[in-house]
Amino acid sequence: MEIRTNEPMARHTSFRVGGPADRFVIPESETELREAVLDCKKSGQPWYMIGNGSNLLVGDKGFRGTIISTERLAELEVQKNENIIIAGAGVMLSKLANTAAREELTGLEFAAGIPGTVGGAVMMNAGAYGSEMKNVLLWADVMDQDGNVKLMKNEELELGYRTSCLERLGLFTVRAAFKLTPGDPEVIRSQMEELARKRKEKQPLEYPSAGSTFKRPEGHFAGKLIEDAGLKGFSVGGAAVSEKHAGFVINKDHGTAADILGLCNEVKRRVKESSGVDLELEVKLLGEF
Numbered sequence: 001m002e003i004r005t006n007e008p009m010a011r012h013t014s015f016r017v018g019g020p021a022d023r024f025v026i027p028e029s030e031t032e033l034r035e036a037v038l039d040c041k042k043s044g045q046p047w048y049m050i051g052n053g054s055n056l057l058v059g060d061k062g063f064r065g066t067i068i069s070t071e072r073l074a075e076l077e078v079q080k081n082e083n084i085i086i087a088g089a090g091v092m093l094s095k096l097a098n099t100a101a102r103e104e105l106t107g108l109e110f111a112a113g114i115p116g117t118v119g120g121a122v123m124m125n126a127g128a129y130g131s132e133m134k135n136v137l138l139w140a141d142v143m144d145q146d147g148n149v150k151l152m153k154n155e156e157l158e159l160g161y162r163t164s165c166l167e168r169l170g171l172f173t174v175r176a177a178f179k180l181t182p183g184d185p186e187v188i189r190s191q192m193e194e195l196a197r198k199r200k201e202k203q204p205l206e207y208p209s210a211g212s213t214f215k216r217p218e219g220h221f222a223g224k225l226i227e228d229a230g231l232k233g234f235s236v237g238g239a240a241v242s243e244k245h246a247g248f249v250i251n252k253d254h255g256t257a258a259d260i261l262g263l264c265n266e267v268k269r270r271v272k273e274s275s276g277v278d279l280e281l282e283v284k285l286l287g288e289f
């Protein structure tokens with residue numbers, strides 16, 4: 001399996017920041033994934049699994065230890081009679097949603113524009129436009145830190161608002177199955193196009209970001225709180241609160257991870273001051289800043 005050293009994490013995160021990972025490992029099968037996990041465990045060094053890095057802020061000094069990337073765990077199987085698609089952890093949601101559309105199956109239209117992998121989406125219970133993974137996920141094959149794989153059903157994964165039990169239990173998705181419904185291909189396509197249009201109109205897709213930077217606080221919208229605090233366009237170094245959508249922190253002009261984190265902390269402080277609400281990062285922090 002491919003092993004790189006001193007791999008710049010800026011290449012693997014949608015913020016386009018992050019210093020080098022000591023080791024960067026790319027398993028191509030479940031067997032290689034197990035090998036990688038057991039190797040990491042044996043080494044006693046820190047390690048972390050990533051998908052497409054679209055919900056990650058990696059520090060400028062990088063990561064001391066091993067990053068396991070799922071990018072080549074890309075199996076895709078359609079069980080047409082059952083209306084089920086089984087996808088490897090590294091399959092991009094856009095590819096999954098387009099496969100479903102091609103197979104005339106509805107349910108994954110919401111996911112087409114989320115730039116993450118199946119593994120990241122299960123872990124985060126990714127969602128958009130009124131749906132989420134929880135509504136279509138049938139089961140996931142998950143690996144523990146000893147390399148054992150077991151099937152967990154939807155109900156066992158404790159899928160909540162941008163959470164699952166996987167992080168707490170130290171489990172990793174190897175593949176997941178999605179239960180869909182037969183649909184009209186034209187309706188599926190036009191729904192996907194409509195959502196893509198909405199994203200383009202509302203979100204600053206022209207800049208590197210990690211999507212919504214903060215979780216939605218109960219009873220509020222993070223973007224509205226940030227806007228009300230007068231922070232639209234507010235910047236620290238090359239990082240800025242998007243003018244287009246205040247819920248997005250963007251890497252506007254060659255920002256560093258320190259700029260982005262500094263900006264997030266200042267936004268939290270000022271929103272707390274102006275509204276009394278505590279914002280919580282949806283983006284995961286990794287490595288040394």
Ligand SMILES: Cc1cc2nc3c(=O)[nH]c(=O)nc-3n(C[C@H](O)[C@H](O)[C@H](O)COP(=O)(O)OP(=O)(O)OC[C@H]3O[C@@H](n4cnc5c(N)ncnc54)[C@H](O)[C@@H]3O)c2cc1C
Pocket residue numbers: 014048049050051052053054055056070089113114115116117118119120121122123124125126127128166171172173174203205209210211212284
């Ligand atoms: C422009 C933009 C728009 C976005 N829009 C949305 C949206 O509408 N809705 C939404 O929910 N999110 C959105 N996001 C955020 C992000 O795409 C999702 O959270 C996505 O699910 C992350 O997937 P990933 O593969 O990139 O995960 P990564 O960022 O690589 O990792 C995220 C977390 O998942 C864990 N993880 C990754 N793979 C696995 C695995 N196989 N097993 C266990 N854990 C794993 C990582 O360890 C990490 O903790 C957006 C991001 C961007 C940049």
